[in-house]
Amino acid sequence: MGAEFLKKQAELTDKQFLKIADFIQNNVGIKMPEQKKLMVQSRLQSRLKALGMESFDDYIAYAFSTGSHSDEEIALMIDVITTNLTSFFREKQHFDSMMTTILPEFAKNGFSKIDIWSAACSSGQEPYTLSIVMSEYFRTHPGAFSDFSILATDISSRMLEKAENAVYTMDDVEDLPFDMKKRYFLKSKDEAAQQVRVKPEIRKKVRFERLNFMDSSYPIETDKHIIFCRNALIYFDKPTQEAVIRKLIEHLIPGGYLFLGHSETIFGMNLPLRNVGPTMFRKEIER
Structure with missing residues (x-):
């Protein structure tokens, strides 16, 4: 009863x-x-x-x-x-563009340290993917940059805690190449657990903080070269989307890149951004 x-x-x-x-x-x-x-x-x-x-x-x-x-x-x-859905190398073309176009361009322009922001980072797969991408670029292009850092923010304290733990299931990394899994993940010694953990050298490059997109301003200390804000704006109405993007790109260097999710757009918004690829935008350089 x-x-x-x-x-x-x-x-x-x-x-x-x-x-x-x-x-x-x-x-x-x-x-x-x-x-x-x-x-x-x-x-x-x-x-x-x-x-x-x-x-x-x-x-x-x-x-x-x-x-x-x-x-x-x-x-x-x-x-x-709040819904949290993410995966390693989700929307892979964005990371491919980083490797083939954006990072070589930054290296050519003489940038020393690359600062990246993963906004709405959920359970951490996106910022750790970015750390892996940067590590791969450093490995294959020694001397291109001196360092990199990744800021990862989310409104969910529960997701941030999970992200900082950096423990994932074997299924989460199933589609990654074997050499990448071996290079960047540690397999649990408990076979029954079927878990992996991101290696310390990848984790230490990522700093997690809580941030609410609805705050009037964002306390970001260093302007970023690249900002990822993917598949979070779809929950907002159009005016809120534009307001959030405007606050995000206040912390993006001129000529820096903003990545949105595959179903998100800035069409009809008055923003200093130029579309340079699938949901990939570059902040205009003031003349």
């Missing part, structure tokens, strides 16, 4: 969903259309269970009240709701 009561009370009403959806869009910038209601309900069930609550009314009152517990719960809510 108790289980049936909990199941009945834990259904998310339209009104409750709209309150949560409005909050997510206003504070995180992610649109939550009505068809996402069941997904939100399912994902927040874990929070109700953890807090011992029997209804979403109780949960919403708790999450949106004042106090330190509310700030913590809001962060957990965002972690649970």
